[in-house]
Amino acid sequence: MPHGSRLGPHPAGIGACTRRLIGYETRDPAGAPGRIHESDFMSDLRFDVLTIGNAIVDILARIEDDLLAREGVAKGMMRLVDGAQSAALYDRIGPAIEASGGSAANTAAGVASLGLRAAYFGKVADDALGRIYRHDIRAQGVHYETAALVGGAPTATSIILISPDGERTMNTHLGACHALSPDDIDEDVVAGSAVTYVEGYLWDPPLAKDACRKAFALAHASGRKTAITLSDSFCVDRYRGEFLDLMRSGTVDIVFANDSELKALYETSDRASAIEALRADCAIGIVTLGAEGAVALRGTETAPAPAFPIDRIEDLTGAGDQFAAGFLAGLARDLPLAEAVRLGCLCGTEVIGHVGPRPATSLKDLAAQTGFRL
Amino acid sequence: MPHGSRLGPHPAGIGACTRRLIGYETRDPAGAPGRIHESDFMSDLRFDVLTIGNAIVDILARIEDDLLAREGVAKGMMRLVDGAQSAALYDRIGPAIEASGGSAANTAAGVASLGLRAAYFGKVADDALGRIYRHDIRAQGVHYETAALVGGAPTATSIILISPDGERTMNTHLGACHALSPDDIDEDVVAGSAVTYVEGYLWDPPLAKDACRKAFALAHASGRKTAITLSDSFCVDRYRGEFLDLMRSGTVDIVFANDSELKALYETSDRASAIEALRADCAIGIVTLGAEGAVALRGTETAPAPAFPIDRIEDLTGAGDQFAAGFLAGLARDLPLAEAVRLGCLCGTEVIGHVGPRPATSLKDLAAQTGFRL
Structure with missing residues (x-):
């Protein structure tokens, strides 16, 4: 049977390409059943990317950096706050705007904006912000059916403080995200998604990591790929051992990190050695480097790309x-x-050219104008 | 007693200047008690500008113009929708962002951003959007104490559709704004405000016009000035007679209109004749003309100013x-x-250089950089 016939309308999708890109032939399959040979019974490919994350409404406010000093918060990080801390901080900041966010959900929105098929799992409450959240992600074309939490904590918010240089510092009240559990993993969606991508932030709520492990196992059992972003250097500090275990056990195939997360993961200030460690620990590693662009690592291959020029970083x-x-x-x-x-x-x-975490224009059109053929 | 001693820290404030600017000496005081001579018992000036309006959270979404045709809505207008219509429209639009809005509240926020003292009256509900609204206007430095509506309609929203050329079309669900009444007029704030400015949109909810009339009477009784914006040409069509009566009776001193509102008011397509009619009907008339700038009229004086250049109109x-x-x-x-x-x-x-109805930067700094001495 021709391979493409199982892959739906995109025969060159991740299901096909990452098997080659990741170079499984060179890796030990022990302990990772189904990673070499895609199952003969794998579901039809319904989604190019499934992402799982904390479903958060962003409250975005511009600040001067001295506020961060007064709040005792490290610039650029994500810190968790409870409801009272969130309310108190809100009282101390200026006017804000609200936009649906959440790291992995933003990625799903971007995938959909590029014209690919995206799905998302994440927990909101049955409240006004939850309804806004559901609208925004569905209106972007992302498949989103996670049941809303009824009678519990409110939809999560993150007060995002935007410094004059565009750097953002996040103060997240997880609220309803605490209720994400393995029960929220729709097995058919996982099996039908070429890659399942999760955010490291999911190791914060109590049951979400179990949901991730369930999704990873289902994905691999269906011959799909798995991915994680390390999310934040402080998050890496909290879960370094678990993240390295996910990588070294082959539970995740693709790992995204920025420079500070990479260095935190390997507890080094030397980027070069950390990059080589990442190369050894996962099938594909990707390191984003801000104005220096980014680099992907796959076996012995090293694939860098420069950043695009930008007039002004807004956010x-x-x-x-x-x-x-x-x-x-x-x-x-x-x-x-x-x-x-x-x-x-x-x-x-x-x-980064506008305030807010999701594309303000069609990424598909932008990519086409820039010469990409998707 | 020197005049300035009654006017607080800004002796050249509206209380002083508009008496001269408006040129009362040339106008007939009949039927407008207190408009020529400020009361000897007027309160201390606490606010430079008090505004009253519908308190609305904006839901801002970019659209293509064909959506307007499908919805049967005239581009650039404000139309009132009920809860079901609002929900149905929301289902048909793309991802949005949320920002506190409401015409007169936006003006109060702008006055505060310029470093002047602003107050606002407007009705939200005791709900999540109402709390966001209250935060945003207070965080801008605007005095805002209107009691929230409990157990009634939700905080008002307006689905604002932003066309590719930046023009916006508004679909407003008034919700809690229907509950604004004369009881919400804080007499001390009116008496302590150099000018009380209201939006014509307030003639839509049932009791808000009574609240406006009460505020206008209090303002004039305290030797203060009154102002109105005509808001929208369709709003002018709904309340033309009442608006003209407010002007011709001297109930409002200062009238703001854009070109289409002005033409609607006088039921003419001839701008020049409409401008002369406006000049005759109020102490100060101001007509905004988009890319052509704006012009103020005061008696025989005509004061135009050109628009500032802008690279791109976002919203x-x-x-x-x-x-x-x-x-x-x-x-x-x-x-x-x-x-x-x-x-x-x-x-x-x-x-208009960014999405959202309120300043994204300090207008005070912007004015100073542009050479204004405030």
Whole structure:
């Protein structure tokens, strides 16, 4: 049977391409059943990318950096706050705007904006912000059916403080995200998604990591690929051992990190050695480097791409998320590795030119104008 | 007693300047008690500008113009929708962002951003969007104490459709705004505000016009000034007679209109004749003309100012509101009339360069950089 016939309308999708890109032939399949040979009974490919994450409404406010000092919060990080802390901080900041966010959800929105098929799992409450959240992700064309939490905590919010240089510092109240559990993993969607991508932030709520492990196992059992973003250097500090175990056990195939997360993971200030460690620990590693662009690693292959020029950085919120969207879309469309990195850089550039974590324009049109053929 | 001693820290504020700017000496005081001579018992000036309006959270989404045709809605207008219509429209639009809005509230935010003292009356519900609304306007430095509606309709929303050319079309569900009544008029705030400015949209909810009339009477009884924006040409069509009566009876001193509202008011397509009619009907008339700038009329004086250049119009939402903020601030600071118009144009220009109806930067800093001394 020709391979493409099982892959739906995109025969060169991730299901096909990453098997080659990741170079399974060179890796030990022990302990990772189904990673070499796709199942003969795998479901039809319904989605190019499934993402799982904390479903969060962003409250975006511009600040001066001295507020961060007064709040005692490290610039650029994500910190968790409870409801009272969130309310108190809200009282101390200026006017804000609200936009649906959440790292992995932003990536799903980016994948859909690129014209590919995306799905998302994440937990909101049955409240006003939850309804806004559901609208926004569905209106972007993302498949989203996770049941809303009724009678519990409110929809999660993150107060995102945008510094004059565009760097963002996040204060997240997880609220309803605490209720995400393995029960929220729709097995058919996982089995029908070429890659399942999760955010490292999911190791914070109590049951979400179990949901991720369930999804990873289902994905591999269906001959699909798995991916994770390390999310935040402090998150890496909290879960370093678990993240390395996911990588070294082959539970995740594709790993995204930025420079600080990479260095935190390997507890080193030396980027070069950390990159080589990442190369050894996963099938595909991707390191984003801000103005220096990004680089993907696959076996002995090293695929860098430069950043796109930008007049002014308005808001870095979502930059990494949209990079991931572009890179995963590039894999799904069987682009050369360096071109997938370059597409990631393009998508990341779009989102830092305006306030908010998701594309303000069609990434599909932007990619076409930039010469990508998706 | 020197005049300034009654006017607080801004002796050249509206209370002083508009008496001269409006040129009362040339107008008939009959039927407008207190409009010539400020009361000897007037309260201390606490606010430069008080605004009253529908308190609305904007839901801002980019669209293609064909959506307007499918929805059967005239581009650039505001139409009222009920809850079911709002929900149905929301289902048909793409991802959005949320931002506090409401025409007169946007003006209050602009006045505060310019560094002047602003107050606002407007009705939200005791719900999540109402709390966001309250935060945003207070965080901008606006005095806002209107009691939230409990157990009734939700906080008002307006689905604002932004066309590729930046024009916005608004679909407003008034919700809790229907509950604004004369009881919400804080008499001390009115008496302590140099000018009370209301939006014509307030003639839509049942009791809000009574609240406006109460505020106008209190303002004049305290020797203060009154102002109205005509809001929207369809709004003018609904309330033409009442608006003209407010003007011709001297109930309002200062009237803001854009070109289409002005023409609707006088049921003419001839701008020049409409401008002369406006000049005759109010103490100060101001007509905004988009890319042609704006012009203020005071007796025989005509004070035009050109628009400021702008690279790209992102979103016209709030342009008229911020023009009003700049113009009123200019009056309050005793600027020459043409300079007040020019400051209005500057503030309007800031807000059309980004999505959202309120300033994204400090208008005070922007005005200073542009050479205004406020």
